[in-house]
Amino acid sequence: MKIVAQVKLLPASAHDADALAATLRACNRAANAASEAAFAKGLKRRNALQDAVYHRIRADFDLGAQAAVRTIKKVCDAYATLKANSKAGNLGPEGSKRRTRTESKPIAFREGAAQPYDDRILTWNLDQQTVSIWTVAGRIKGIPFVCSPEALKLLASRKGESDLVMRDGMFFLIATIDLPEPAPREPDGxxxxxxxxxxxxxxxxxxxxxxxxxxxxxxxxxxxxxxxxxxxxxxxxxxxxxxxxxxxxxxxxxxxxxxxxxxxxxxxxxxxxxxxxxxxxxxxxxxxxxxxxxxxxxxxxxxxxxxxxxxxxxxxxxxxxxxxxxxxxxxxxxxxxxxxxxxxxxxxxxxxxxxxxxxxxxxxxxxxxxxxxxxxxxxxxxxxx
CATH class of the missing domain: 3.30.420 (Nucleotidyltransferase; domain 5)
Known part of the structure; x- marks a missing residue:
């Protein structure tokens, strides 16, 4: 089963905090550009959208290769979620199909929206409770993080992407944890x-x-x-x-x-x-x-x-x-x-x-x-x- 663990980042300087904030802004502006292309050209699949916008968003928004790939994947996931959520309610009177309001324009991403990171651009050091993370200002190493003892124990089973989130001027990483799921036992009532x-x-x-x-x-x-x-x-x-x-x-x-x-x-x-x-x-x-x-x-x-x-x-x-x-x-x-x-x-x-x-x-x-x-x-x- 998959659960999430949240840790709070403690940037050592204003420069590091500004770099993290600038990274979120750049990634979400790039996501908006990719979303407009996906909507205009009907490119909702990752490979097709990546072929169309990859080089442009890297050049226009100063993104690294893996950050650009994660941003394009985020856009595709957003459209897939929108389609799944509106699938049950996309029928009009007498079963006719209709376009919902959310589908009438491209999906927009806030400048502070979460940005996914994978192990190529984010490295965890659980012993020292620090992370090394890619930003538009270069890779920042040794950013301390704090979390509960339970969350730290769960991070040992971390697998997949982690999301960088800015909330009220503070930065958090939300990591996906993959735990073995015990089989439900036969209940006595x-x-x-x-x-x-x-x-x-x-x-x-x-x-x-x-x-x-x-x-x-x-x-x-x-x-x-x-x-x-x-x-x-x-x-x-x-x-x-x-x-x-x-x-x-x-x-x-x-x-x-x-x-x-x-x-x-x-x-x-x-x-x-x-x-x-x-x-x-x-x-x-x-x-x-x-x-x-x-x-x-x-x-x-x-x-x-x-x-x-x-x-x-x-x-x-x-x-x-x-x-x-x-x-x-x-x-x-x-x-x-x-x-x-x-x-x-x-x-x-x-x-x-x-x-x-x-x-x-x-x-x-x-x-x-x-x-x-x-x-x-x-x-x-x-x-x-």
Whole structure:
């Protein structure tokens, strides 16, 4: 399985930092030139595009040979991703094909967008925690980097490209790690997980991970942004810039913590994890006006992705189930009716009379459904001899 590890570069001088920034600018300007050629001539394959623009972008943007090759590959990958993402939605009325808005003009790259590096233009020294990297000002050797002990251990299995990223004036390298993926074991039941806004995650064991602290944090930042935007002063704009990614980092950290707890619980009890298939939830759910910001701000997909990759590393199987009526169905007698859900927090079955926390009831239904899916033959079920 492939995961990523991020390290922070610490350029020793302003000259080194300027060289890294200039390299990103040059590579992304070259990528824009290659993108325009790819769009105008229909050259979306790497070899064809490389034959058309390689020598020109090397001369015009002062790129090295391998940097030019990586830049052209980046453009081709961007068009391939665009095609894959729009493939499902490129049909108009009555099945007629239509050109999406994103396909009406060439793909544009920001000057600070990530630039891929391979082992020919980037060398890692893990013992000294330094890198040697190509720039438009020449190769810079011995740039220190810092990272967590876990990330440093993962870098020993680094394989493939690494991306140079500039974020808020700081430079990072994001490396691809290739780890052996253990086969998912046969689970002894499933841990159902109900995802929500008031309670971010509730397990079928009854553990509730409240979203109160997160929602308060988000509300504080919304109010702060609104207040600063009204002021429109230079100091207010500086403050807005300094806090712009803080909320996102906080949400990502919380998702990592929750995912780790869920996977650890499932691994410790020899169970799999059952999750709702929440793809398209923002289009399916109609929220009240005062709840829309909370619904659209929480990263359900990110939390699900974190659970999946952490579960893969631990050999814990993950099964996605249909979320339909999980909040209205009784987890004891299976009676389903909308009136069973008395309010946001309380579930009272009109048939058997059982009273449960609504999210706990939903997570128990998810666990039952995940077990049923697994018994029918889940796609990631381990083979038996």
């Amino acid at each position: 499933f841990l159902g997980v109900d995802l929500g806004i008031v309670n971010i995650a509730t397990t079928s064991d009854g553990q509730i991970m409240s979203g109160r602290q997160v929602n308060r944090y988000r509300k504080h930042h919304r109010d702060l942004r609104k207040k600063l935007q009204k002021k429109r002063t230079k100091s207010a704009m500086r403050r807005l810039k300094s806090i712009r990614r803080r909320e996102s980092r906080y949400a990502t950290q919380r998702n990592h913590i929750i995912a780790k707890k869920l996977v650890h619980t499932a691994e410790r009890t020899s169970r799999g994890i059952g999750l709702e298939d929440l793809s398209g939830i923002r289009q399916r759910v109609t929220a009240k006006k005062d709840q829309r910001a909370r619904l659209h701000s929480w990263a359900f997909a990110q939390l699900g992705a974190f659970v999946e990759y952490k579960a893969k590393r631990a050999g814990v199987p993950v099964v996605h189930v249909d979320p339909r009526n999980t909040s209205r169905q009784c987890s004891e007698c299976w009676h389903t009716h909308r009136s069973n859900r008395v309010d946001q927090a309380r579930f009272v079955c009109r048939s058997c009379g059982i009273v449960l926390h609504a999210d706990h009831n939903g997570s128990r239904n998810i666990a039952h459904r995940a077990d049923a899916v697994w018994q029918r033959g889940a796609v990631n079920r381990p083979r038996t001899a």
